[in-house]
Structures are given as structure tokens and as C-alpha cells.
Amino acid sequence: MTTALALAQALQQAGGTVTIHDPQAVATAVIRNPEFDYTDDLPASLDGADLVVLATEWPEYGQADPGVLVGRPAAPLLVDCRTTLDPEPWRTAGWTVQQLGRPGK
Numbered sequence: 245m246t247t248a249l250a251l252a253q254a255l256q257q258a259g260g261t262v263t264i265h266d267p268q269a270v271a272t273a274v275i276r277n278p279e280f281d282y283t284d285d286l287p288a289s290l291d292g293a294d295l296v297v298l299a300t301e302w303p304e305y306g307q308a309d310p311g312v313l314v315g316r317p318a319a320p321l322l323v324d325c326r327t328t329l330d331p332e333p334w335r336t337a338g339w340t341v342q343q344l345g346r347p348g349k
Contacts, residue, residue, distance in 0.1 A: 264283075286313075326344075
């Protein structure tokens with residue numbers, strides 16, 4: 245199991261509802277871990293979320309428009325586990341961004 249899926253499993257075991265988006269690995273992950281919800285639609289994956297966790301380094305996430313996405317989750321709180329995003333555009337768009345190994349703002 246990948247680190248990202250292990251994190252998803254821990255969140256689910258703690259009572260969270262987990263929806264996974266991955267631009268490359270959904271087809272494989274759904275076979276190995278059918279207990280999660282999956283989507284190929286990044287904006288839809290954020291709908292109603294209390295927390296958004298970025299646990300992969302795909303460039304699609306760095307290219308995403310945070311201004312378009314900010315209204316999708318219930319709370320625009322993003323934890324960037326890979327520290328791959330430039331946090332300033334996300335913060336400017338209204339997100340609270342926490343990156344592992346960096347002080348929060």
C-alpha cells in the first residue's frame with residue numbers, strides 16, 4: 245500500500261469519509277482498495293470536504309486553479325504532505341494551507 249493510501253485508510257478508520265482523486269493511479273487503487281470512494285474529477289473530489297490532503301506530486305495539482313476550487317470544500321483547508329505547491333496563490337484565493345516541514349500562515 246502506498247503512503248497516500250495508508251493515510252487515506254487511517255483517516256477512514258478515524259471516522260472520515262475519504263474520496264480519492266489521482267490523475268494516474270485510480271484504476272489500480274480501486275482494485276487494491278475498493279473501500280474508498282474514487283473520482284476522476286478533481287473539483288468533484290473536493291465537494292463538501294472538511295479537509296483536502298495532497299499526498300502525491302502529480303503536476304496537475306500544481307497547475308490547478310485554487311480560485312476555482314476554493315468554493316468546493318466545506319472548509320478550504322489544504323494539507324500539502326509533499327510540499328509541492330506554491331502556497332501563496334492558494335492563500336490568496338482563500339485557502340488555509342499547511343505544508344509539512346514549513347511554518348503555517
